[in-house]
Amino acid sequence: MTIRIGTRASALAMAQTGMMADLLAKKSGQDVEIIPITTEGDRNKASLAEIGGTGVFAAALREALLAGECDVVVHSLKDLPTQPLPGLAIAAIPKRADARDAVCARDGFTLETLPQGARIGTGSPRRQAQLRSRRPDVEVLDIRGNVDTRLGRVASGDLDAVILSVAGLTRLGRTEAITEYLDLSSWPTAPGQGALALETRAGEEKLVAALDHGPTRTMVESERGVLHRLEAGCAAPIGATAMIEDGMLFVSARVYRPDGTAHLTSSHALYVSDSAEPSVEVSARIADELLANGAAEFAPLGGQS
Template sequence: MTLLIGTRGSALALAQAGDIANLITRVTGTATRLVPVTTHGDISRESLASLGGTGVFASALREFMLRGECDLVVHSLKDLPTAAYPGLSIGAIPARADARDALCARDGLTLDTLPAGARVGTGSPRRAAQVRERRPDIEVLDIRGNVDTRLGFVSSGEMDAVVLAAAGLGRLGRTAAITEYFELDVWPGAPAQGALGIEVRTESLGGDPASASLRAALAAIEDTGAHAAAVAERAVLARLEAGCAAPIGAHAEVRESSLFLRAAVYAPDGSERLILDRESALPVADLHVAAFALGRALAEDLLAAGADRIAPLN
């Protein structure tokens, strides 16, 4: 049997899906084949915010799988809406890549050493708010395009720097362009950033013998800690009823005996930030249930502290 893996056709999406395909084959011996799908988000040049957020990339892939044209889909989990999608489920979350954001600047500059009035590009309202909070004297510009296009804004001199996900740069072999990493304790990334979500038809998770190879592959690549962290971070987003493009950062990690979660909400202009933590003991039973509860509880803390006043959440 050959498992068909649906993916966007961008270089980064193909690299991510290729990593999963190779992992499945290596650990289970099951053959795989990538099936690229073009999404509306890949074609449009409008800003992500005007398109309705990064969830625009997921819809075509999901419909493709529901038609039975692939067995699983690989998503950048930070781009996947938190609401359940009828007929589909997250079957596995593999080990997470670097969850940090990274600055790619000219001349080896960092955010603190960029000159006043420097032009910094990002397609993320959260990253824009974080840059503005730390450097209100910098001009932040909305950009689109793949990783190489964005890096090209810097090499061409059109911009002084861009902010990108370290995970994507790593998957494409572009880490040499990084001039500064932003540490998660002071600069949390998007919920589930660096994690890949493997989505499947819910029916395939049942006992049907025809799906046995798929279930075995999902079990083999699952990382329990990465899955729990992603659940907690995405639960914050879901409770705040915020989209993928909202100015919200979150990062969770499984520690020796606890699950720790930090989340932040930013004013779009960088004028204000609210950042809170919560931690819970690791449960004996279902870690995912506990992670979801932790995320919901921290979101309630954020709302009680005025998160909906600081940032547009809907």
């Protein structure tokens, strides 16, 4: 049997899918074939806010899976809508990579040392809000493009810096471009960032179940649970961070005003063994607290992407 894995055709998607294909071949003993698929997010170069959030990257992959064109699809979990799609299942979430964001700036600058008026590029509404909060004096540009394109704009002098995920840079072998790693406590990242999701048709989860990493699933489901309960689209300015230490699940989430002038934060913890559904329980506590404090009026939530 040959297991067919569908993926976006970008360099990063192909790199991370190649990692999963190698691991799956080793674990299953089956042949694995990679099927590149072009998504609307790849074709349309408008801003993510204009084309409906990052869910546009997942739609074509899911359609190909439902149509039987492949057996598994690999998503960056942060690009996957929190609303389940009938007929499909997230069969495996492998061990998570580094969830942090990184500054990639000219001349070795960090976020604090970039000069006043520096031009910083990112297509993420969350990162844009965080930049405006931390450095209201800089110019934030809404950009699209793959990692090499974005880094190239810094190298050419068009931009002074870009903000990218550490996991993506690592998977592409481009960590030499990083001038600063942003700490999760002060710069929370997208729910599920750094994690991959392997999706199959419902009932066929066994194809990739051996790649599932339980602690990672618990952590990222906690982060995504906050997003889901707030009814926030994938492109909403929300950061969330979860970790498990000594059996305790710690989760924190932050909602930003798009202009960066203020934010709301909620943090909760519980022992994983004390709850039948720890991810559901802790994310509900956090989302309810954020809503009670005005999160619904605070940011453009509403509308699953």
